[in-house]
Amino acid sequence: MLTDILTIMPTPSQVVAAMPRSRFIGLMLLFLGPAVAIYTLFSIYPLLATISLSTYSTGPTGDHIFVGLANFITLLTDSVWSKPFWNAFFNNLLLFLVHMVVQNPIGIALAGLLSLPALRFRATYRTLIFLPTMLSVVIIGFAWNLILSPLWGVAEGFLKAIGLGAWFAPWLGLPSTALVTLSLISVWQFIGIPMMLIYASLLNIPEELVDAARVDGLGQLRIFFHIKLPLILPTIGMVSILTFVGNFNAFDLIYAVKGALAGPNFASDILGTYFYRTFFGYQLQVGSPTMGATVATVMFLIILVGVCVYLFLVQRRMLRYTF
Amino acid sequence: MTRSRITRLGVHAVLFAYVLLAILPILLVVMNSFKSHDAIFGAPLALPNADTFSLIGYQKVLAKSHAVTYFLNSMIVTLGSMFLVLLFGAMAAWALTEYKFRGSTLLALFLSIGIMVPIRLGSVAIVAMMRQSGLNDTLTALVLVYVAQGLPMAIFILSEFIEQIPKDLRDAARCDGVPETRIFFEVIAPLLRPAIATVAVFTMVPVWNDLWFPLLLTSSDSTHTITLGVQQFLGQYTTDWNSVLSALSLAILPVVVIYVIFSRQLISGLTAGAVK
């Protein structure tokens, strides 16, 4: 995607050459000024400030002392900080894996079904499947909390009706299942996005290619795996990196369902909630802006590494096919 | 022919089953919000009938919370940020696509970093900045942050769009001696209308549903957004099922209504932007 930006720059316009330099600068300030100013001030600067803050510590008198990478070492090794950090990190990883394994394949499958030729009710299916994505995470989280709640019994009743009653447990309340359950709820909500992106990509494949495959003797399933799937790999790559960034930035669902403590017993704690607690503090600990900044910087680095791996290793290998 | 008929039925069965999975939870919540307390627990899957219909949940919600204020705040913040994102984003996208100057490529790259890197990570500094400038606990703070968040993607989408506009239009205007600013506002801007749907999808929905920044930046009832308001209400009245279900439904219904009305534009906007 970033490399696409470089390709949309055209050759210089002749007007630029003819305009007096001062007028041109004024024009650019007018057009670019507001966007660049707001973006730099509220996106880039805070990020840089946070990274910088992570290299400081708060002294006894409340002022900042430069400590270099000490905070990072503390975060990663001092058990007071590192135990919850690594817990949050591995939970976050699990969240990401559940999305990759459940959300993306199902999204791809749904997109594949929706893009079949001459499908009736296609628009209706699309609209309804995308509906949960439109709703606030708070609503989704709480609604599922109620549905899965043993008090209400809806989920239990449903499972009993299909003979799987023995499976039921208060999943959201058990440390062993809470995170996976929340991950699945998140998948349920956001599956619409990879579905739509891949659907759009499938629409791009010319009909004649599918016809040629039919003449070659392939059934629809084989056509999907041998023809369509290879051609949408770039989109799948993009979906994967967006999932990665989204998951390692996640916060809302866990917070809405489990609160800042991400229980039970921190079983659903992810980097986002850990960051929130570190920065603002909670019952057992005072908030620490510098350590919060440290956690945020680490999150930034994790995401940066992921994005770089994607850009330089994955995207380069994937060829976009134009038709 | 019959073999493909069966496969077709199978496809519809799968899609239908998934649709049920997608909307049943929402339907359950909305349905039960109209029932009396006992009916909710007694027969959760039943539709509200004459006996069980009750608006008690809604009455409580509207009485105990500032739902209307929250809703208005969300509207102001969402519409405000979308307007500014469109205005500043279009101007920037135009400047970057049309006028090439030393560093414009770098600037474009700089602006696109925001697509991948989440703005939340700078929250520590954002909160500090807002406190220092006295913007803490204002809707303005939210708008500024959301505009910064939405600009990179908007500029990217709008740039792709502007690339499609035939160069003849600008050349003709220039031959006529029209000044550059007017070319943008009167020739180019009206043609960007189709792109608005795409930008709207990527901007409005995350802003409306966002919990993080209202949580960090607003502290008083008068500035809370609906998402934050609902979350706090739910936290407070967890055991009051009527109120809880009604609050959820109140938050769901406006979005659903708007979504159903605009679904075609929204989805075509999403797919158009995604293809790029």
Added chain:
Amino acid sequence: MATLRIDKLNKSYGDAAILRDIDLSISEGEFVVLVGPSGCGKSTLLRMIAGLDGVTSGDIFIGERRVNNLEPSQRKIAMVFQSYALYPHMNVKKNMTFGLKFAGLAQPEMDRRVAEAARMLQLGPLLERRPRDLSGGQRQRVAIGRAIVREPDVFLFDEPLSNLDAALRVSTRVEIAKLHRLLGATMVYVTHDQIEAMTLADRIVVMNHGRVAQSGKPLDLYYDPANLFVAGFIGSPAMNFFKAKVDKKGAATVTLSGDGLPPFDLAAAAFAPPPGAPVTIGVRPEHLIADAPGQFRIGGAVELVERLGETSYAHVRVAEGVTLIAEMRGRDAPKAGDSIILGAPDRDLHLFDERGERIAIG
């Protein structure tokens, strides 16, 4: 190779009828071109033969088999698409063997067929390349190669030359003609270009609005069009048409006259309509000559002359709103402003009744 027979074929989408009562019989090894304007149904007919679209009513037979309910791959057909439809993520060799693999062919057999097709189409050096590294003409040859390796009973071509530039179109057209002679294959070819139809076909099927307007050998259609549509479609530049009416009807001859057309006699009494009836007279630009036998004469002021070298086209205004185009050869074509009178022998005249059907002359 096989025969192809189409019986009373109909195709509708809901209420919209695309093809009506198509009857067609193609012999083994025949090259048949389906030609007609956009929307006439020729591509739909081809797709139905291929099995890509279903039949509403009627039958399709390939060889002795009724193929209505068979999948494309079961019909022993191969298709060459307008946009070549090469799999972008496979190289040329893989493109050609992809379908064969799923048919269960052994590797040596696949290699043999690819080598054979590559030899025929000069694809040897291209086998390892991907489609995006090939030119338009090369891609088209690969598409044809992919069809050849299937060793089908019938080859189907869907406007294969439309996406090529003019020069390439001519050379590829020749290659396809040579291929037909080499393989002796049954080929059904769809195009909107009547020149392709005339040069490639053993038989042309002209279609209009979902029906067959006329089917026959190219020169038969040229010299003996059955109706106004075919007369105007075949031949370039198109046939000149003049509105006329029957003045008198005798035992053997009729007298006709029209705008800019002085009365003349024609031996067409047998099938001609009664006096007063409107008719259309058709004559090709290349048949209008200065000293013609017969009574047919038409002329006026030359408005414009298009000179192409040895051939020129004179646009002559014969009456208010009536212009004819005449082909002239040599350097003494008339100039704009000249007055000119042309005629044509009876055998080069065409007569059509008010429904557009041919009236026999002779």
